[in-house]
Amino acid sequence: MSESIVIIPTYNESNNIGKLMEITLNLEKEIDILIVDDGSPDGTAGIVKTFQSDYPDRIHLIEREAKMGLGSAYVTGFKFALSYGYKYICEMDADFSHSPEDLLRLIETVEDGDADLAIGSRYSNGISIVNWPLSRLILSFAANVYARTITGLPVKDTTAGFKCIHRKVLETINLDRIRSNGYAFQIEIHYRAWVAGFRLKEVSIIFKERQEGVSKMSKSIVREAIWRVWTLKFRSIFGRL
Numbered sequence: 001m002s003e004s005i006v007i008i009p010t011y012n013e014s015n016n017i018g019k020l021m022e023i024t025l026n027l028e029k030e031i032d033i034l035i036v037d038d039g040s041p042d043g044t045a046g047i048v049k050t051f052q053s054d055y056p057d058r059i060h061l062i063e064r065e066a067k068m069g070l071g072s073a074y075v076t077g078f079k080f081a082l083s084y085g086y087k088y089i090c091e092m093d094a095d096f097s098h099s100p101e102d103l104l105r106l107i108e109t110v111e112d113g114d115a116d117l118a119i120g121s122r123y124s125n126g127i128s129i130v131n132w133p134l135s136r137l138i139l140s141f142a143a144n145v146y147a148r149t150i151t152g153l154p155v156k157d158t159t160a161g162f163k164c165i166h167r168k169v170l171e172t173i174n175l176d177r178i179r180s181n182g183y184a185f186q187i188e189i190h191y192r193a194w195v196a197g198f199r200l201k202e203v204s205i206i207f208k209e210r211q212e213g214v215s216k217m218s219k220s221i222v223r224e225a226i227w228r229v230w231t232l233k234f235r236s237i238f239g240r241l
Contacts, residue, residue, distance in 0.1 A: 001057065004107050004164075005032040006090040007077035009070055013094040014042040021051050024100045025058060031090070031103060034060040034080060036073040069181035070161075071188075078170050090164045098162040102205050106164035115201035116169050117193050119155060120162030124202035131209035147187050150229045155190055155200055159183045162205065169193050177241075184228035191232050195241060 006024065010017060021033055037045045045063050052059045062076060074091060081089045088107050092098045102120055109118035122128050123144060129137060140159065147158040161183070173192045180188040194200055235241045 001084070001086075002030040002032045003086060004029065004088040004090065004103075005034055005060075005081050005084075005086040006092050006103060007034045007036065007074060007081065008092050008094050009073035009077070010035055010037045010040060010044050010048075010094045011067055012040045012042045012044060014040070014044045014047055016094050016096060017044055018047050018051065020094060020096065020100065021048070021059065024103070025051075025055060027100060027104060029104055029107065030058075031107070032058045032060070032086070034062065034077050036062045036064065036077050038064050038067045038073065070183075071178060071181035071185035074185065074189075075175050075178055078175055082167060082170055087167050088164055089167060089170060092162055097208050099205065099208075102162070102203070103164070105203050106162070109201055109203055110164045110166050114199075116166045116198035117190070117200045118164045119157060119160045119190070119200060119202045120205040121155075121157040121160055121202035122205065122207045123156040125204035128204060129207045129209075143183075147229050150233055151187070151191050153187075153190055153194055153200075155194075155202060157202060158187045158190055160202075161186050162207075163189075165189075165193075166198075169196070169198050172196050172198070180228050187229060188232060191236075192241065195236055 024031060024033055035048045037048065045061060048059065048061045052061060062080065078089060088110055090103055090106060092103065098120060106118040106120055109115050144156065144158050147153065173196065178185065178188055190200060232241065
């Protein structure tokens with residue numbers, strides 16, 4: 001078993017998941033894969049099972065009956081990774097907006113002791129985003145400024161969903177207290193780790209808009225992020241985080 005695992009939540013990613021797993025399995029460093037699928041009607045889980053037959057020790061699958069949200073998918077994945085003894089636990093999207101090759105740099109940053117949580121950042125070296133419409137770029141950039149201002153997080157890309165986390169971080173954070181389910185989940189993970197005294201470091205990446213499938217962004221996700229940062233801040237002030 002590898003020391004490293006990447007958790008990939010999926011919903012209707014049949015056009016991407018096979019190729020993504022193939023590339024990840026063939027990286028220079030051995031990284032296991034956990035797919036958390038929320039009942040995709042397009043057969044995503046079936047594709048994963050086909051790969052599992054060839055890589056039974058490296059590909060894991062958790063099937064959930066319906067869409068239960070990004071945050072709960074990652075919490076489920078974190079608990080799985082901890083129970084199986086993984087040391088370096090990564091997050092990655094299924095749509096190729098994150099390059100699997102960059103997993104190596106994120107894991108190396110944590111392995112070398114430069115950080116306890118390495119963040120694949122779109123904003124640490126200017127703006128490194130390809131093929132986003134201007135409206136979405138402005139929304140994302142403004143959301144990160146907003147989150148940093150309220151929480152004080154020393155991170156430019158607070159909503160980044162591409163990262164490597166040392167298991168000691170997840171062992172310290174009370175995963176059952178996490179309530180965020182959209183992009184606010186990423187802010188919450190970063191904030192809880194930072195408040196707990198762990199070191200966060202941004203690693204610049206190139207983020208590319210998905211080529212296949214449909215974006216999961218919605219107004220409810222944006223609203224959750226707006227209010228959740230205030231909840232985190234106040235809970236931290238009163239020692240109830």
